[in-house]
Amino acid sequence: MFDTHAFCRSLKLVVAAFLMLSAAGVRAAGQTPAADAANPPSMELEVRDELNKGVETYKSARYDEAIQHFQQAAELAPSSLMAKRYLATALSQNVVPGLDTAENLKVAERAIDIFQQVLDKDPHDVNSMKQIAGVEYSIKKLDDAKEWQKKVLVEDPNDPEAAYTIGVIDWTEAHQNALKALIGAGFTDDGEGNAAAPAGVMKAIGAQNGALVEEALEYLKQAVVNRPDYDDAMAYLNLVYRRKADVDWGNEAARLDDLAKAYEWRTKAMETRRASEEKKRAGADSARP
Numbered sequence: 001m002f003d004t005h006a007f008c009r010s011l012k013l014v015v016a017a018f019l020m021l022s023a024a025g026v027r028a029a030g031q032t033p034a035a036d037a038a039n040p041p042s043m044e045l046e047v048r049d050e051l052n053k054g055v056e057t058y059k060s061a062r063y064d065e066a067i068q069h070f071q072q073a074a075e076l077a078p079s080s081l082m083a084k085r086y087l088a089t090a091l092s093q094n095v096v097p098g099l100d101t102a103e104n105l106k107v108a109e110r111a112i113d114i115f116q117q118v119l120d121k122d123p124h125d126v127n128s129m130k131q132i133a134g135v136e137y138s139i140k141k142l143d144d145a146k147e148w149q150k151k152v153l154v155e156d157p158n159d160p161e162a163a164y165t166i167g168v169i170d171w172t173e174a175h176q177n178a179l180k181a182l183i184g185a186g187f188t189d190d191g192e193g194n195a196a197a198p199a200g201v202m203k204a205i206g207a208q209n210g211a212l213v214e215e216a217l218e219y220l221k222q223a224v225v226n227r228p229d230y231d232d233a234m235a236y237l238n239l240v241y242r243r244k245a246d247v248d249w250g251n252e253a254a255r256l257d258d259l260a261k262a263y264e265w266r267t268k269a270m271e272t273r274r275a276s277e278e279k280k281r282a283g284a285d286s287a288r289p
Contacts, residue, residue: 047077051086058090066090081118085128088114092131097138108139126155133165142169160227167220167236174209174216174243181205193245193255202249210247216240229276234269238262 054069070087077083091111096104112135115128122128133148146169152162182189185201194202217240223233241262248254 044077047073047080047083050076051083054086054090058086058093063090063093067094081121084114084118085125088112088118088128089131092135092138095135095138098140100139105139108135111135124155126152126159129155130162133162137165137169142173145169158226160223160230160233163219163223163226164230164233164236167216167218167223167233167240170212170216170219171236171240171243174212175239177208177212178205178243178246181208191242192259193242193249195249195252195255197249199250202246206247206249209243213240213244213247217244229272231269231272231276234265234272237265238269241265 050069050073054066054073057063057069058066067087067090070083070090073083074080074087088111091107091114095108095111112132115132115135118128119125129148129152133145133152136142136145136148146166149162149166149169152159153166156162178194179189181201181204182194182197185198187194187197187201190196217237220233220237220240224230224237227233239262241258245255245258245262248258
């Protein structure tokens with residue numbers, strides 16, 4: 001299953017790298033993060049200092065302190081997109097995945113709002129789009145998260161992670177739909193099309209999940225095309241074809257074909273993962289003195 005916590009941990013690593021690289025670029029090039037010609041040099045230095053302090057505290061996972069520094073920078077230089085990006089990024093780290101309390105949702109909405117302010121000025125900022133998608137996913141707004149990932153693909157059709165995430169969200173919704181219907185009818189999902197389940201239940205699942213399954217297959221296959229060794233996408237293709245077997249209930253030939261494709265993608269995922277691990281081990285061995 002799609003691990004929300006693992007997804008958010010990966011997002012944090014990507015964002016942390018973005019922050020560190022950006023901050024290093026500011027120091028090295030002596031660039032003005034405020035990006036506002038109206039600010040006097042002393043203010044520009046103060047803004048840069050607040051951003052650098054924010055990055056340092058962020059790297060130490062002291063997100064509340066980082067937010068304070070980035071907030072100060074944004075207040076000093078309201079036109080600075082860099083300050084807003086950093087502030088929204090730090091806020092997003094305080095969003096607890098799956099927690100639907102008013103306070104958690106307020107933090108999430110604030111982060112999204114600030115990222116949207118960045119996009120209002122820079123509508124092609126893929127990083128902000130991805131981060132909004134991550135926050136929306138964290139607060140269980142799956143359809144909104146999916147739409148933001150589609151916007152990422154408009155900017156970069158070759159982005160494998162965006163395509164993968166859309167497929168995973170579709171599978172998550174389809175899986176939840178199937179389990180709810182089957183459990184409600186007193187059945188356990190067998191992962192092979194549930195041939196023994198009542199016709200009424202399975203037809204309802206098919207109607208609910210048909211479009212989700214087709215979209216998931218489309219985007220997961222796109223992810224594999226964009227990254228041929230994307231074993232996680234292959235693993236989800238296995239799972240999606242099992243959900244397609246539900247949709248094809250009553251058509252035994254189609255159900256069996258779905259399962260054959262599921263096994264095929266599971267095998268590809270295992271082989272690809274094994275090859276990647278062997279390559280990593282070989283690289284580590286060759287790097288040893």
